[in-house]
Amino acid sequence: PEEARTIASWDRDLDALTGELLRARESVTDVPLPASLTASQLLRLAADPDGFAQDLARPMPRPPQPAARRGTRFHAWVEARFEELRLPMLEPEELPGSDAEIADERDLETLKTAFERTPYAHRTPYRVEAPFQLAIAGRVVRGRIDAVYKEEGDGEAPTTYEIVDWKTNRTRTADPLQLALYRLAWAEQHDIPLESVQAAFLYVRSGEIARPENLPDRAALERLLLEEPPEGVPDEPPDQHARVDG
Template sequence: MLLLTEERAARVPRLDVPLPANLTASEIVRMRADPAAFARELVRPLPRRPVAAARRGSRFHAWVEELFDHRTLLDDDDLQGAMDAELSDDDLHELREAFLRSPYGARRPYAIEESFELPLAGRIVRGRIDAVYALGGGRWEVVDWKTGRSSADDLQLAIYRLAWARLRGVDPSAVDAAFLYVRTGEVVHPPLLTEDELATLLARPHTSTG
């Protein structure tokens, strides 16, 4: 069976797919995680059904905006699954209480759901930063809230850090970046790709289906 599968795979032609001029931060994460699957997605785009984490996140983000009175219009590319019928009120209550106990529960953010368009390696990268905090002395912290239990991909956080540095006209070294795992209150500051490393990731003109 394995030999038959390999034989069939060998007969499938390799297809180089041009990367689009405009990408979202989440698309770049998917591209690095599975280039072949992302290439197939570009060739035959299909509606992406919102996963439970996205539905949960959209209600949570809306609540945080209310908490700090930041009002933003969110579109489907920013928070997929605006309809959260599958999220119970008890689950949302648990997330709210956990956030209020976290290191960010009593801190007022400088910005929430900050959208950006980042020119990088000849392309435009779009996204939205969950929250930004002013640390003083010209320093900033961007925070990505994670309402699920799985580990986050630091690539997206690296893009957010660079985007905020560009928006403020500061060096990326002046911008700290963290994940907040809301349920546990854990704050993680992972090592992040530099601007040059991000540009190298996007410099290739094609991605391949095989």
């Protein structure tokens, strides 16, 4: 009888713990999205809405990232290289580079040398680190375009622009959605037909230039960013809240 009472107490504990776990898994927390997002945040929202919502719900301090700082220095070096254009120089904290994979100072110098071998080292950009704000999917998206090149039209040929984003990472994993956002922002900000703006990633290490085809326009971007919530999640206007399970 005593063993039976002990086993019964274990059963009660297990039932209580199981119930608590099930209730925790069934709970849903509304996480308000900021009214203004960076381009990187919008890309994360499109690629991993659950992970992005978790980050918003439980923000964690980021440890120091020397590689990111070196990435920022690379962007600053490219900007300074064209200083004769008298373009506004930016403060280091205004420059991108958080996704850089630059191991050390020697690696940074290797990247600079690699950039000098690319066709863009011998072309003068129309703008570098060009800021933009784009209202899309119910939010204002902010960002900076690494470089814009302008090709003047002649005769019947229109003037065209090329958006270029420097990539210093070691893998060819850049999301074309980033170029689509930049392309749309530049076209709308300067009242240019979207078809007159091209976009490319320059993978600096290899010198490879990637020009994704069929980049989405505004309507396609909004459809992508305002996807219906997954089955089983109550409907909610996606431009108002992200959702976190648990």
